[in-house]
Amino acid sequence: MTADPADPAVSAAIRQMRRTVAELHAELVSNGLVVWTSGNVSARVPGTDLLVIKPSGVSYADLTAESMVVCDLTAARVAGELAPSSDTASHAYIYRHMPQVGGVVHTHSRYATAWAARGEPIPCVLTAMADEFGGDIPVGPFAPIGGEEIGRAVVTTLSGHRSSAVLLRSHGVFTVGAAPRDAVKAAVMCEDVAATVHLAVSRGELTPLAQDQIDALYRRYQTEYGQRP
Numbered sequence: 001m002t003a004d005p006a007d008p009a010v011s012a013a014i015r016q017m018r019r020t021v022a023e024l025h026a027e028l029v030s031n032g033l034v035v036w037t038s039g040n041v042s043a044r045v046p047g048t049d050l051l052v053i054k055p056s057g058v059s060y061a062d063l064t065a066e067s068m069v070v071c072d073l074t075a076a077r078v079a080g081e082l083a084p085s086s087d088t089a090s091h092a093y094i095y096r097h098m099p100q101v102g103g104v105v106h107t108h109s110r111y112a113t114a115w116a117a118r119g120e121p122i123p124c125v126l127t128a129m130a131d132e133f134g135g136d137i138p139v140g141p142f143a144p145i146g147g148e149e150i151g152r153a154v155v156t157t158l159s160g161h162r163s164s165a166v167l168l169r170s171h172g173v174f175t176v177g178a179a180p181r182d183a184v185k186a187a188v189m190c191e192d193v194a195a196t197v198h199l200a201v202s203r204g205e206l207t208p209l210a211q212d213q214i215d216a217l218y219r220r221y222q223t224e225y226g227q228r229p
């Protein structure tokens with residue numbers, strides 16, 4: 001649906017998402033996933049063809065709800081004073097092609113990006129990986145920054161995959177989630193398992209979990225774990 005930001009319901013939804021996205025950027029910092037101004041979080045404004053994303057190149061300490069930028073799904077800015085993230089067109093591409101996705105995160109978190117630098121998927125050798133990612137964390141191709149090529153690489157790599165994270169070759173991590181907080185969680189978990197598997201592989205060969213073990217772990221975590229109504 002084409003949303004009118006002047007519509008009171010749309011404007012309330014945008015206000016809420018600006019707050020959420022600003023708060024989630026602080027989570028990238030507190031979880032040690034970003035340095036300086038690298039990385040970004042976006043959220044789809046539910047029920048609209050709009051997204052909220054951080055402004056480009058602004059210090060995390062200076063990010064506020066008001067400084068967040070609202071764009072449509074062609075990446076055109078519709079509200080906000082500052083230029084949007086350089087990855088906006090790629091986030092928009094992901095929202096256009098993955099209707100189930102409500103949030104997207106990009107980081108250069110250290111261990112996961114080391115796997116991306118090697119162009120190696122992270123093998124599923126941990127229950128935490130089976131739980132969250134349902135298998136290996138895949139690697140996508142290198143793509144130039146600034147247009148929608150990164151988004152296309154993310155969508156292509158994740159299609160037919162359970163993983164909510166992709167390592168972009170020689171670049172970093174993109175994660176997706178039903179809600180923006182889910183995408184942030186996936187980015188945190190991705191870095192955690194990337195570090196652990198890095199330590200493990202440095203001591204010798206790894207044995208991946210069997211597919212039936214992965215399937216059972218994934219099903220339990222996705223359908224039973226935690227508090228359920």
Ligand SMILES: O=C(CO)[C@@H](O)[C@H](O)COP(=O)(O)O
Pocket residue numbers: 037038039040054055056057058084085086087106107145146
């Ligand atoms: O690596 C990239 C570009 O893909 C980004 O993470 C930048 O490092 C941050 O860009 P802005 O979101 O500030 O434009």
